[in-house]
Each structure stands twice: as structure tokens, then as C-alpha cells.
Amino acid sequence: MHRSAVPAHAVSQLADVLGVSEASLHALMPQSGARSADPTLVGLTVAEAARRIGIGRTKMYEYIASGEIPSAKIGRLRRVPAEAVNEFLLGRLGRDDFGAAV
Numbered sequence: 001m002h003r004s005a006v007p008a009h010a011v012s013q014l015a016d017v018l019g020v021s022e023a024s025l026h027a028l029m030p031q032s033g034a035r036s037a038d039p040t041l042v043g044l045t046v047a048e049a050a051r052r053i054g055i056g057r058t059k060m061y062e063y064i065a066s067g068e069i070p071s072a073k074i075g076r077l078r079r080v081p082a083e084a085v086n087e088f089l090l091g092r093l094g095r096d097d098f099g100a101a102v
Contacts, residue, residue, distance in 0.1 A: 010086070013093050043072070043079030052085045063088070 015022045044052070049069070050060035063069040064080070069088050071080045 007086075010090050010093075013090075017093060042082050043074070044082055044085070046071070046078055046080060049080035049082075049085050053089065 011022055015024075041048075046060050046064070047057050050057050053060070060069070060080075064071045064078070069080060070084050071078050073079075
């Protein structure tokens with residue numbers, strides 16, 4: 001059974017940081033609004049990428065401009081690789097600012 005696109009070790013680390021059980025975290029993941037998202041997309045719009053992280057478009061553009069989140073320009077469109085969203089969050093797991101919200 002495929003529970004999520006997030007690697008198991010990342011779920012474990014995130015559960016530890018948040019101080020919740022992995023089972024509780026898995027129970028919340030399907031409810032995150034992913035029902036309307038197409039899991040086969042490899043290039044997300046800036047709005048879709050921002051929504052997956054739970055931030056606004058403006059903040060997402062800041063991360064893109066700083067190079068923290070990679071993106072590609074395709075014609076007039078900007079796309080964020082879907083795996084870049086997970087990698088960005090995984091990179092934040094050890095930072096103090098991530099744990100400060102707990």
C-alpha cells in the first residue's frame with residue numbers, strides 16, 4: 001500500500017521533530033488537500049508548489065529567486081520540480097527555524 005510520496009525516513013524524522021507518532025502523521029497526510037493534485041506531475045506551478053508546502057506564492061517566489069528551491073522556465077511558464085518540494089522540506093528538518101514552530 002502506497003501511503004505517500006515522502007520517504008519513510010523523512011516521515012520518521014518529521015514525526016520526531018513535531019513530537020507526534022508516525023501513525024498520527026500518516027493519518028494527516030492524505031487530508032492535506034492532495035486529492036485534487038495530480039501525483040504524476042513532475043513540474044508544478046509556483047502556486048501548486050507553494051500549496052504543497054503550505055506557504056504563499058510570494059514566499060515561494062522568494063525561495064526560487066534565492067535559489068533555495070530550483071525552478072525552470074518553459075516558454076513563459078515557470079515550473080518547480082515536484083521532488084524539489086520534498087527536498088526543500090528535508091533540508092529544513094535540521095534547522096532551528098523548523099523546530100521553533102513546535
